[in-house]
Amino acid sequence: MLFNSWTFLVFLLITFGTYHFLPWPHDWRMIGQLSLLTVASYVFYAWHTPWLVVVLALSTWINAWVTLQLVRRETTPRRRKKWLLFAIVTNLGLLLFFKYASLLVKTFLPHSLWSQAGLDFSQIPLPVGISFFTFQGISLVVDVYRSGGKGIPGLEPPSTFQESGLLMLRMAFFKAFFPQLVAGPIVKAHEFMHQIAAKTFRQIDWNDATRKLILGFFLKMVVADNLKEATASLSYPAFVGMPGINLLFLLYGFSFQIFADFAGYSLIAMGLARLFGYELPINFNFPYLSQSITEFWRRWHISLSSWLRDYLYFSLGGNRLGSGRTYFNLIIVMLLGGLWHGAAWSYMVWGGVHGLFLAVERFWGVKGAPSLETWKGHPARKITKILRILLTFHLVSILWLLFQLPKFGEALLYLRELLAWHPGLAPQALFTILLFSAPVIIYHLSAALRPGMGARFRERNPAAAAFARDFAYAGLLFSIITNSGSTGTFIYFQF
Amino acid sequence: MDKIHSLGASPPTFHKGSATRILTLAGLLLILHSIALKYLQADFAESNFQSNLVRIQSYLFGPHHDVVLAGSSISGRLLPRYFAAHGVLVANLGLDGSGVRVAMDIIRQRPDLPSTILLEIYSLLREPDTNDRILQEAMRSPSFLLSRYLPVMRAAARPSALLYSKLKKYSDQLKVTSSFAPALVKTLVQTEPTNRMLSVEDEAIEADKADWLAQIAFQFPKTYLLRIPTGPFSTPRKPDFIDHLAHKTNIPVIDLTLTSIPFTYTDGRHLDAVSAEAACAVITDQLRSHP
Numbered sequence: 001m002l003f004n005s006w007t008f009l010v011f012l013l014i015t016f017g018t019y020h021f022l023p024w025p026h027d028w029r030m031i032g033q034l035s036l037l038t039v040a041s042y043v044f045y046a047w048h049t050p051w052l053v054v055v056l057a058l059s060t061w062i063n064a065w066v067t068l069q070l071v072r073r074e075t076t077p078r079r080r081k082k083w084l085l086f087a088i089v090t091n092l093g094l095l096l097f098f099k100y101a102s103l104l105v106k107t108f109l110p111h112s113l114w115s116q117a118g119l120d121f122s123q124i125p126l127p128v129g130i131s132f133f134t135f136q137g138i139s140l141v142v143d144v145y146r147s148g149g150k151g152i153p154g155l156e157p158p159s160t161f162q163e164s165g166l167l168m169l170r171m172a173f174f175k176a177f178f179p180q181l182v183a184g185p186i187v188k189a190h191e192f193m194h195q196i197a198a199k200t201f202r203q204i205d206w207n208d209a210t211r212k213l214i215l216g217f218f219l220k221m222v223v224a225d226n227l228k229e230a231t232a233s234l235s236y237p238a239f240v241g242m243p244g245i246n247l248l249f250l251l252y253g254f255s256f257q258i259f260a261d262f263a264g265y266s267l268i269a270m271g272l273a274r275l276f277g278y279e280l281p282i283n284f285n286f287p288y289l290s291q292s293i294t295e296f297w298r299r300w301h302i303s304l305s306s307w308l309r310d311y312l313y314f315s316l317g318g319n320r321l322g323s324g325r326t327y328f329n330l331i332i333v334m335l336l337g338g339l340w341h342g343a344a345w346s347y348m349v350w351g352g353v354h355g356l357f358l359a360v361e362r363f364w365g366v367k368g369a370p371s372l373e374t375w376k377g378h379p380a381r382k383i384t385k386i387l388r389i390l391l392t393f394h395l396v397s398i399l400w401l402l403f404q405l406p407k408f409g410e411a412l413l414y415l416r417e418l419l420a421w422h423p424g425l426a427p428q429a430l431f432t433i434l435l436f437s438a439p440v441i442i443y444h445l446s447a448a449l450r451p452g453m454g455a456r457f458r459e460r461n462p463a464a465a466a467f468a469r470d471f472a473y474a475g476l477l478f479s480i481i482t483n484s485g486s487t488g489t490f491i492y493f494q495f
Numbered sequence: 496m497d498k499i500h501s502l503g504a505s506p507p508t509f510h511k512g513s514a515t516r517i518l519t520l521a522g523l524l525l526i527l528h529s530i531a532l533k534y535l536q537a538d539f540a541e542s543n544f545q546s547n548l549v550r551i552q553s554y555l556f557g558p559h560h561d562v563v564l565a566g567s568s569i570s571g572r573l574l575p576r577y578f579a580a581h582g583v584l585v586a587n588l589g590l591d592g593s594g595v596r597v598a599m600d601i602i603r604q605r606p607d608l609p610s611t612i613l614l615e616i617y618s619l620l621r622e623p624d625t626n627d628r629i630l631q632e633a634m635r636s637p638s639f640l641l642s643r644y645l646p647v648m649r650a651a652a653r654p655s656a657l658l659y660s661k662l663k664k665y666s667d668q669l670k671v672t673s674s675f676a677p678a679l680v681k682t683l684v685q686t687e688p689t690n691r692m693l694s695v696e697d698e699a700i701e702a703d704k705a706d707w708l709a710q711i712a713f714q715f716p717k718t719y720l721l722r723i724p725t726g727p728f729s730t731p732r733k734p735d736f737i738d739h740l741a742h743k744t745n746i747p748v749i750d751l752t753l754t755s756i757p758f759t760y761t762d763g764r765h766l767d768a769v770s771a772e773a774a775c776a777v778i779t780d781q782l783r784s785h786p
Contacts, residue, residue: 474520
């Protein structure tokens with residue numbers, strides 16, 4: 001079910017109304033609400049391909065069962081380790097089978113071997129969002145394992161059968177909660193489990209929910225969907241012979257589109273979660289203001305990069321085993337992180353190149369802490385920062401090409417065509433890209449200006465500042481109603 | 496303090512009642528926009544898909560038109576206002592990336608059918624594809640159905656379409672330096688019978704298209720095939736076969752390639768504004784001389 005569909009609107013109204021206004025008995029309110037949201041989430045997931053819900057249920061059951069074993073007092077540390085290993089292997093096994101079996105078989109086994117056996121791995125369906133809920137499952141068991149059997153806040157060891165049942169329900173809800181089920185943010189158990197409680201209508205932070213939903217739907221429906229129509233020509237052979245200026249702006253347009261698509265989805269997920277009394281982690285922090293690739297990964301898809309850091313990079317030893325091992329760890333983590341995005345070697349290369357940049361920047365001592373403090377100072381320093389932002393943006397944008405043109409030959413051809421710089425101009429496509437990229441640029445600029453000019457204005461004219469902000473959000477809502485693009489699937493659904 | 500406000504985090508000064516204020520202000524903006532739409536009109540949109548919606552909604556939800564042009568982007572350049580300048584009101588269903596078949600389906604959705612249909616030859620043999628499916632799905636969407644009653648939700652009301660339309664009109668006006676006098680040559684032709692043998696493929700197409708065209712000609716007595724010049728980068732599909740079909744179904748052809756007008760193109764395929772105006776003048780003249 002797509003967030004920007006009428007079906008979802010009806011689904012949301014029914015779920016929201018039942019969740020908040022059904023007269024749950026006081027003692028059963030939390031169980032009622034959790035059960036309702038879990039069932040609703042399974043309906044949400046099953047909407048297009050009902051049987052795939054079995055994969056989600058199986059993954060949930062395995063993780064919940066292992067978690068229960070991990071928090072049992074009688075489980076020895078040695079057994080805990082075995083349970084953890086079992087859970088990780090099973091989680092990754094499911095992911096490998098459904099997402100990568102076809103790629104691996106095609107790449108490493110001779111065609112004759114599996115075709116003669118009548119096996120067609122390309123027919124294995126890809127359960128939507130499997131990469132997201134698999135990572136959440138791993139986070140659940142690893143967080144509990146790391147607690148040494150004490151459990152984590154909201155997931156304490158049960159002492160009765162009823163408590164075990166309630167724990168299973170909490171874990172099922174954690175895995176299935178529909179706002180983040182199919183495209184994130186990837187919620188870690190220690191960030192979410194403690195929030196699970198009975199919720200009331202009065203607890204809803206309407207201002208925050210409204211703001212996130214409006215901004216999210218604007219980025220998705222107005223920016224990304226309209227840009228999608230213009231960047232459709234970023235495909236082979238449509239781009240061949242295209243004017244150089246158009247090729248350049250297509251690249252920019254796709255960068256802004258992919259940001260708006262994914263950041264929009266994350267914001268909608270956060271806004272929806274707010275309506276049910278939950279808070280999801282921030283996923284994007286103005287990534288195109290990054291002055292290095294290191295900083296970029298602290299601002300882009302934060303829930304994934306922090307997952308990779310917490311559960312993979314640290315497990316490999318992080319930076320504790322010397323410089324050489326640190327560079328190796330960075331590259332291997334990014335290679336796997338790239339492959340997480342899709343079952344194609346181009347994604348792995350994409351991740352690998354990012355990893356290489358991270359290693360080189362670490363070698364040079366580049367710091368990646370996201371801060372705009374350095375905007376203060378000498379104009380020459382400011383210019384250097386701007387140049388670094390532009391360089392990072394261009395590197396990132398060129399690498400996005402592999403998302404749209406997964407065949408390396410086509411991506412290289414695109415760059416050759418760009419360098420050839422054919423004369424001319426296709427005004428319609430350029431107009432669309434410029435018009436719908438502008439909000440993303442303004443959005444990032446506003447973040448850059450907020451600590452300085454913005455803060456001074458807010459201090460001097462708080463009422464005017466609040467009105468200006470509300471007016472801006474009203475403008476975004478107006479644009480959603482009047483200027484949305486054609487409905488399309490979210491780019492990140494494929495992951 | 497210098498840490499920037501993260502995307503999605505609540506800024507500390509956010510007004511408590513701002514959710515209500517946002518909704519109220521958005522409502523006001525919609526009302527103002529609705530009023531402005533009485534004076535603004537978008538003929539184009541910034542994307543092919545939206546341009547198609549502009550044309551479709553204009554035909555379906557607008558006033559009755561006696562003449563409708565059905566085709567692809569090749570016909571899309573023949574704007575209603577060019578025809579109107581010569582005194583004929585024509586609805587244009589020249590759909591970018593689509594063609595005659597979808598346009599005919601749309602034409603039939605109105606209860607008051609037009610009396611005259613102009614069928615663009617270029618997309619006559621085109622088979623349905625993804626673009627057609629996307630358009631048909633869009634026409635079934637609740638937003639599209641709502642836009643019948645809420646003009647503010649129509650493609651022509653999109654602020655981006657209004658801006659693009661304004662810029663395009665301005666740009667076209669800069670290019671128009673002279674107006675053509677229509678060259679009244681023999682453009683309306685009743686095709687002669689062809690003696691050539693049809694290939695197996697053509698026979699299969701004929702079986703499908705001839706019946707379909709005959710049905711159209713039966714439903715719309717004034718049906719014409721329209722051959723619009725398509726420039727050097729475009730190869731018209733099976734011109735002889737089309738002539739054969741026209742003869743077989745007894746549908747007259749308005750063949751603009753037979754005029755002496757030096758047509759020019761924007762991208763090697765589509766007529767530019769000046770040529771499109773000239774083409775409209777010729778078509779209008781032909782429609783008048785063959786009522």
